[in-house]
Amino acid sequence: MSLFDTYDSDRRAILNPEDVYKPVEDFPETTVVTFSKAVIDIAMEAYQCQVLAYLHSGTRVPVYGFETGENKFAIVRTTMGAPMTVSFMEELIAMGAKKFVFFGSCGTLDASLPAGHLIVPTAAYRDEGTSYHYMPASSGDFVQVPTAEETAQLLESMGLMVTRAKVWTTDALYRETRENMKKRVADGCRAVDMECSAIMAAAAFRGVPAYQFLYAEDNLDAATWDPRTLGKVPRSASELYLRAAVEIARRI
Numbered sequence: 001m002s003l004f005d006t007y008d009s010d011r012r013a014i015l016n017p018e019d020v021y022k023p024v025e026d027f028p029e030t031t032v033v034t035f036s037k038a039v040i041d042i043a044m045e046a047y048q049c050q051v052l053a054y055l056h057s058g059t060r061v062p063v064y065g066f067e068t069g070e071n072k073f074a075i076v077r078t079t080m081g082a083p084m085t086v087s088f089m090e091e092l093i094a095m096g097a098k099k100f101v102f103f104g105s106c107g108t109l110d111a112s113l114p115a116g117h118l119i120v121p122t123a124a125y126r127d128e129g130t131s132y133h134y135m136p137a138s139s140g141d142f143v144q145v146p147t148a149e150e151t152a153q154l155l156e157s158m159g160l161m162v163t164r165a166k167v168w169t170t171d172a173l174y175r176e177t178r179e180n181m182k183k184r185v186a187d188g189c190r191a192v193d194m195e196c197s198a199i200m201a202a203a204a205f206r207g208v209p210a211y212q213f214l215y216a217e218d219n220l221d222a223a224t225w226d227p228r229t230l231g232k233v234p235r236s237a238s239e240l241y242l243r244a245a246v247e248i249a250r251r252i
Contacts, residue, residue, distance in 0.1 A: 003129055004137035017094035024053050027096030028065060030249045031074040033088070035104035038238045040064075040077045046242070049075065053095055057087045063095070073249050082130040082171065082198035089202055089210075099209050099252060103245045105233070106167065106193040106214040107176075109185050111221040115228040116237055118162045118244075119214045120152040121145050124197035125184055127170040131201035141187075142166065143197040143204075147211045154248050155213060165190040167214070169197035181220055192220065211248055215241055 034040060043049055047066035052074060055061040063076045074097065078085045089100065106119060113119065123142040126132070131143055148164060155162045168184040168191070170176060176192060184192070193214060203210035215237070218230040229237075 003132050006132050007134070007136040017090040020056075021091050021094040024095045026072075027052065028072045028074045029097070030099040030101065030252065031063075031076060031092050031097040032245050032249050033085075033100060033102045034075065034077050034242070034245070035080060036233075036238060037077060038233070038235065039242050040075070042235070042239055042242055043075050046239075055088055055091050057084060057091065061088070063092070068246060068250070071250050073246065080173075080194055082128045082169065082195050085195045086130050086134075086198050086202045089199065090206070093206055093208060097208070099249075100199075100203070100211065101245050101249045101252070102195070102199055102210060102212040103241055104193070104195070104214060105217040105230070106191040107218045107220050108191050108216045109168065109181060109221050110190045111219050113163060113190065113216050113219075115216055115219075116233075117216045118155060118160055119167070119191050119216060120148050120155065120162055120164050121167045121191075121193075121196045121212055121214065122148040122164050123166045124169045124193075124200060125166065125187060125189055126197045126201075127168060127172075127180075127184075128194070128198055129171060130198035131169075134198070134201040134205040143200045145196070145200050145212065146204075147209055150252075151211045151213055151248065154251055155244060158244060158247060160244060162213075163190070167196050168192040170194060176220060191216065209252070211252060213244070213248075
């Protein structure tokens with residue numbers, strides 16, 4: 001038996017999120033998910049967030065609620081990587097979440113995409129393990145992103161420049177080899193991340209819509225790796241990404 005044989009269509013597992021997490025009263029319908037502490041800090045200042053609940057997968061993570069106009073949303077910071085991000089997603093669904101907006105950084109496989117540029121994944125190559133528990137291997141090497149065009153159009157309506165592109169989702173940050181990158185570029189990928197294919201597979205399995213956009217940071221398409229803005233995204237950019245994510249949450 002291999003990873004490619006692990007999919008089971010049974011909706012019940014031995015341990016289920018609802019066995020551990022109970023519905024939270026008046027939990028917002030839409031949850032915004034970021035990978036950035038800076039974004040959470042900005043949200044705390046801008047929206048006067050209040051703690052709604054806590055996630056306890058390996059560490060204690062606050063789930064915040066906030067209001068803007070007549071809308072109520074939740075916001076949470078996940079950690080890097082598909083397993084924990086999807087676990088958080090499952091637990092948030094158990095609390096009451098019904099829609100998700102994800103945004104985070106990515107590496108580019110195309111040097112013409114500048115740092116900070118917005119990328120909307122249209123499909124994600126499955127170079128991670130989590131998606132194979134939510135979608136059979138027979139579904140193909142790519143997980144499609146059904147919300148991609150809507151997400152791109154929403155961002156464009158805000159006056160933002162967007163690139164629609166396939167992405168390479170990998171578990172192994174330090175095993176993005178030159179040969180593997182060439183293969184993924186040949187498949188049409190222009191960026192690399194660590195969560196998209198798993199997020200979209202889990203969303204399809206659970207029947208919840210997930211919207212995602214990425215912003216370019218480091219670049220792999222050069223003689224040597226170029227960190228560009230990795231780890232030093234300007235506050236103004238983080239504020240922009242948060243506003244865009246909240247606006248998508250409002251419109252969906």
